[in-house]
Amino acid sequence: MxxxxxxxxxxxxxxxxxxxxxxxxxxxxxxxxxxxxxxxxxxxxxxxxxxxxxxxxxxxxxxxxxxxxxxxxxxxxxxxxxxxxxxxxxxxxxxxxxxxxxxxxxxxxxxxxxxxxxxxxxxxxxxxxxxxxxxxxxxxxxxxxxxxxxxxxxxxxxxxxxxxxxxxxxxxxxxxxxxxxxxxxxxxxxxVPLRPSDHGLTLLIIDTGVRRELSDGRYARRRAECEDAARLLGVESLREVEDLAGSLATLNATLAARVRHVVTENHRVEAAVGLLRAGAVADLGALLNATHLSLRDQFEVSCPELDAAVEAAVRGGARGARMLGGGFGGSALALVPDDRVATVRQAVGAAFDERGWGTPRFLPAVPSAGARKVD
CATH class of the missing domain: 3.30.230.10 (Ribosomal Protein S5; domain 2)
Structure with missing residues (x-):
């Protein structure tokens, strides 16, 4: 029906x-x-x-x-x-x-x-x-x-x-x-144009099967930490931080890590836009890898399943990979040459099987249209 x-x-x-x-x-x-x-x-x-x-x-x-x-x-x-x-x-x-x-x-x-x-x-x-x-x-x-x-x-x-x-x-x-x-x-x-298929690449979503609710409080704590850091630094938001090294020196280790992620991630976005405009889509992989490390080590929102998916995807031939979304579960995103998609899927599946986890789901992601009226 x-x-x-x-x-x-x-x-x-x-x-x-x-x-x-x-x-x-x-x-x-x-x-x-x-x-x-x-x-x-x-x-x-x-x-x-x-x-x-x-x-x-x-x-x-x-x-x-x-x-x-x-x-x-x-x-x-x-x-x-x-x-x-x-x-x-x-x-x-x-x-x-x-x-x-x-x-x-x-x-x-x-x-x-x-x-x-x-x-x-x-x-x-x-x-x-x-x-x-x-x-x-x-x-x-x-x-x-x-x-x-x-x-x-x-x-x-x-x-x-x-x-x-x-x-x-x-x-x-x-x-x-x-x-x-x-x-x-x-x-x-x-x-900004994003057509990976024009470059022989696939954006592959890896659904780990680990479910989480962002309303469980952990997401809110990360946002509160960013707001605390901004207040201590005397800025409206972390977007306004210019002297990163000087700012980090005034904060405790936890808040410094949160600030380091946000500031460097903004720089990675600007770099990614530059690569897309230059048609260098394959070069996005290094930025994805850097983002995952920052989310794992500085913002501390990854989980073992996401880390394993990212590591296995890169080992299997992905140009780069990272966790997606708010964290603590969910999915990863890998940028994969078309001729390596099957190998990446096999590598991630094997990594999950070795650890006794459920089978991950793989979803090729095609950049699509926003909200629209339908019949």
Missing amino acids: SIGEVFLATYGRAHELAWRAPGRANLIGEHTDHSGGLALPFALPWGVTVAAARNAVGTVRLRSLQRDVPTGPRTLRADDQGSGWERYVTGVFWALRAAGHEVGGADLLIDGDVPAGAGLGSSAALEVAVACALNELYGLGLADRDLVEVARAAENEVAGVPCGMLDQAASTLCREGHALFLDCASGGGRN
């Missing part, structure tokens, strides 16, 4: 519209967005679709077609934020109303194919799809950048994840065949 047919069977009437928003992978620029930094994400071919219709009773009725979610529709009052995944949906209603927009009730049917908890932006895809649907349903006339802020506010204030804007911006603003050069201080972004 199509999502429209399921909507009709669930709510007894047709949906008015449907929007689809993609997940994302971040080529480089990890854990910089919450410090006003730079990032270079691209949209993925997998996403979340939301079919929607207004209702006259002022409630939020929602049903997800995901296998791990109860099958029946849930009805939430206007002041009920729900629990778990529901908060990413109700958070969008809250954020729109908090910004002064008149949004009534709605019936929503949600489906998607972004692996949840894999570090691929599934929550942002859900938020953006809901925000786009409500924007059209209620004729709010919000621009794309406004929708990014609505989706981020939903995740920050209701879902309880103190993320920056990276995931929501990528899901909304990316173009097919491009990465988004994102300035998280200004909110501005420019799309």
